[in-house]
Amino acid sequence: MAYIQDLTPCSYFRQWEQSSLAVGWLERGHAYPRGTVDEAFFAALFRLCVNPWRPPFVTAGFHRCTLCQFTGLNAAISYKGAHVSLGTENVLIPGETKVFIAPTMILHYIDAHEYVPPREFQEAVLRCPEMRSMAYLKAIKALGISLSSFSQ
Ligand SMILES: [Zn+2]
Structure with missing residues (x-):
């Protein structure tokens, strides 16, 4: 996993770089904001991470x-x-003009290392449609994330 500064293009996925902002790509040796978050935010983010959507073949x-x-x-x-497996998946959250991409x-x-994600990300999580719902997929697509990796 690569370190990417919060709210910069998520260069980990080249095909989505123009449409995305990275959140939570932390690595030892890079400072990050610490504190407490609202549990409602954590609960909403957890729910979205249970079975996160990603295009086939990505x-x-x-x-x-x-x-x-x-x-x-x-x-x-x-x-x-509920259970979330860590280490292999990412979660895409539609924001105002870009899609936030965070590793699960x-x-x-947040839970163990007191990370506080950017406020605009927290707000986007709280108003994110249900994962894999039609509203969710429409929001992702409207921001430039192709639903099929072949149509890029
Ligand atoms: Zn840890």
Whole structure:
């Protein structure tokens, strides 16, 4: 996993670079905002990360937490009866003019490493349509994310 500064183009996915903003691409050695977040935001983000949408044939790569001192957590986490596997998936959240792309590891960064994502990302998560719903897919497409990796 690469470090990408919050709210800069998500260069990890070249095909989406013009349409996206990175959030939560943290790495040891790079400072990040710390504090507490509203649990309603965390709960909403967790729900969106349970089964995140991505176009077919887009490989998600492999993430490890470099903020953890020794184990580099790569596992599933549970919250209120739901489970999210960390380390392989990313979540796309439609914003005002761009799509935010965050690794699902962002849940662990918030929960265990006190990461506070940008306010515009938190607001976008709270008003994000249900994952994989028609409203969600329309919002993603309207911001320039092709629903098929072949039509780029
Ligand atoms: Zn960690």
